[in-house]
Amino acid sequence: MHNLIYLLLRRMRLPLIVVILSYAISILGLVLIPGMDDQGNPWPMSFFHAFYFVSFMGSTIGFGEIPYPFTDPQRIWTTVAMYLTVISWLYAIGSLFALLQDPAFKRIVGFTRFVREVKNIREPFYLICGMGDAGHLVIRELAAHNIRSVIIDRNDSKIQSLRLEELTHVPGLSADVTDASTLVAAGLQKPECQGVIAMTGADHINMTIAITSKLLVPELPVICRAESHDSQANIASFGTDYIVNPYDSFAKRFAMMFQSPSMYLVYEWMTSMHEAPLSEFAVPPRGTWILCGYGRFGRAVQKSLSFKGIQTVIIEADTAGTGAPEGTIEGRGTEAITLHEAGIEQAVGIIAGTDDDANNLSIIMTATELNENLFTVARQNLSTNDTLFAAAGINITMQPGRIAGQRVVDLITTPLLAGFLRMARNQTEDWANILVSRVVGVLTDKPPESWVMTISQHETPAVLELLNRGSTITLANLLTDPRDITVALPCIAFYIKHASHSEELLPEDELELQDGDQLLFCGQADAETHMRWSACNLHALSYINSGYDLPSGALWRWLDKRRHRPVTEASASPDDPSN
Template sequence: MNTIVFVILRRMRAPLLVLIGAYAVATLGMALIPGPQGRPLDFFHAFYFVSYTATTIGFGEIPHPFSPAQRLWTTFSLYLTVIAWIYAIGRLITLAQDPALRRTLAEGRFARTVRGLREPFFIVGGYGDTGKMLVSFLASRRMRCVVIDSDPRRLDDLQLADHPIYVPGLCADISHPDTMKRAGLEHPDCRGIIALTDRDDVNLHMAITAKLLRPKLPVICRSETREAAANMASFGTDHIIDPFDTFADHLFTALHTPCLFLLKTWLMGIERPDRPKTPPHGLWILCGYGRFGKALYKRFKYEGLPVIVVEATPEKTGWPEDREHLVRGWGTDAVTLRAARIKDAVGIVAGTNHDVNNLSILITARELNPELFVVARQNVPANHPLFAAIKADMIMQTSRILSEHIRLLLTTPCLATFFHLARQQREAWAGKLITQLTEILGKDLPEVWEVTLDPSETPAAAEALQQGWRIHLGDLLRDPRDREHRLPVFPLLLDRQGKRELLPSPDTLLEPADRLLLCGRPGSASRMAWCLQNPIALRYILEGRVPPQNFIWRWLSPSD
């Protein structure tokens, strides 16, 4: 507020001085010039007269008719004060459009909104393509967040977005510590920092600011270089996501363990299990040797798969280890692709940073070898219809990969743990699990959720466990409408004080503070939550009866 007052006074200093001077001169003249009886007006009546004359109200000559000299001075005063008012009003209108004042007012409104939050929220730094996807998802789940971005056009997009809940945004320098504080870094309900800008130095600054001011606050950072990722990891950044390494892992999981890849995409809600996409083994062509190309090239060499790199400017991007397998060119023409042995290849990656070139590469490659497994890099989300029309087998879109990964960490962190443990299992294990899930869930996209047996989330179940009740995992799978029927729910993981068990048995006895990861058909989570939160529903699925609630019926019913 002090800043706002300072800006207003500074911008309006000259107009205020002009108004005060005009009123002083006009009032002084009326107080000195004699009237018809030879007596001038006193200062009160002179100021009163000038006040209503300057505003063009015009009550007349009060308290008595004026002399010619007074009328002449009144004419001069009228023009003087009206011009002063026009000047002041013009400056006031200019002040209303002043960028500094508007920015100050916006910062004040933003700070008051953040201070007024009484729900858990996240600070999202950067409202680019990834930020838009993530904020839209969080708002759809009624999860609060605040947005900071240095580009005013992106904040305009935020204001125009039709989110179900209000998402406050601030246009400011994200890397400034005061901006982080204004966004709620020290707010008791702040639950984490998510740095999503396209500059590693800004994301690094956000991470180190958060770790110094709130060391225990979770921080999720985007990083596109190994140097920045190592720097972030050196001071304890909780999650560092490189979209290129993430997609490389995604591709080679599909290459080596297609069932696990299918399970992962199904549980994450990306695609149904009836559309498997398994990259083949053999010669691959990699078009583009930038950051994305380097990440894939490293994995190809690690897996021992032959790869030919197509790059037009290796002097700028760098040379691959095996220069003999480098073909100079863009890959958009048939000559370059033939030199890269397109006829012998089983797959091609169009991985440049230009969408038109990537589309041209894929069209030309398919004309020369229709059997290719095609991987496309999509840089601009607005080009999705073009990439959908070309029907690539896999599409790498940075914003989508980042938003899906962060969404997983924020809503179902146990699912990330499940995938980590599942990678240690055999491929047949993943295939068997897909069969079991299909029998219960069908082939629709499942609902995946977590349950923690504590008083805040599951009060009925937590109280029953504290009282010594024996609750088996299978009891929670009963339908609260008919306990003889099972809910279409499958338990994936049990986390008990850091000890994790994959696919826990329905006979498992539950204990306080247990965390469960479950998946089921849409709507199953709400039915299970009803049993865990309502003691009557819980008792029904455990004992098969509903205890009387009315005093009279409790008195008439036989005692337990």
């Protein structure tokens, strides 16, 4: 605010001086030039009358010769004063308009407005640094879960595009995300800030954000994106809570498709975007795969596939710079001769993993012309090319920004998902098939939603109230539809983490719930709504648990208490000698 006032006064200093001088000269001239009263006697105009006259004349809101008609010398001076004051006002107003369009002034005004908006936030929010594909996805998904966010990005056009989004108001600032004062202004030290998310496209910038956050607010969770293993190790060295590597994440998921297709399908369902349509699923064939590009992405994919016993033939243009293994074919993969050398006719699949979308599309199109039975995987670097990749008919499209963004959303909205997936990976394919069949039983045309519920006074007050009364609340009670207790909600309990920190996959319906238990559910979105309603409504949960509807009014509660009052000595037989 101080910078805004300082800039305004500094830039408007000369125009204001010109206006003041024009008024002073005009007033002084009217005072010095003698006038004449209505009797023909000389009459000198006072400073008050001169100031009054110039005030309404100079601002062009009126004109009148007061208190007596002017003499010719006064009228000549008035004409000069009229042009002098009007021109000075035009100069001042023009300078003001120029100031309002000045980029520096706009930047200060925007910063002042941003700081005020952040100070007025009274609900939990996340500070997101970087609004690329990943950051934009995080913003939209958090908004869909009614979680507020504050955005910082160097690109002002991306910040301005927030105003065009159909979202609740999201404060955004175009500034240097590595500046500690910028992070503080964005609410880093506010108690409402729940965490910092570093999602820029440069590892060293993300690392700087993470270091700054951990130094200023050590207890604040930090989620950081890293695309190289060196940066990942560096970021982890100073206690960053979560590190997201989109290339490693995709490589592990892709390898999972060979080992356990059903488990991969469950993973896709659990990590799909909010209200996204179900995508078609095809199991990649085993055999020889051609991998074009041995950068960060190609290296991660090749490592994961080798663990699953999948043979890969690598094509790389810069074999020395990337440290490609022996036997790598030098080339880009966009030429037919290079693909022939790699054995495209015998390959079962091809992975286009360069950092150029045009090259990746060219690789896929050239390869499918040579072998139309190929299973195709392509890396899409820019979300603006969605239409092109969709038209290419690629089996699997890998988008680093989307994978990183969805991983962040999962960490925030379903923190138990990581524990479930960790335990589920150790299960057999038959177990995964049974799980898929159970999930399919509650599906519609959209992938299931996942949510976490903690047995606590804040989230489930009705459950805590009945537990404190000595009642037994089971998982089946939560899975019952409060609108019809003979019907189960369309959802499944995937995982429970007990207050004792023990874990369990697919808990039984008869499981007794305790204070502090955390549960991961998967099902239709409306199932979550009804479940949370019954967990908060004592009458609904009591009816589900016992089949007895608690009276709600004070009179009915008193009558119910009398009706269930135990028999006492006062109701003894009349023959009792004590009567």
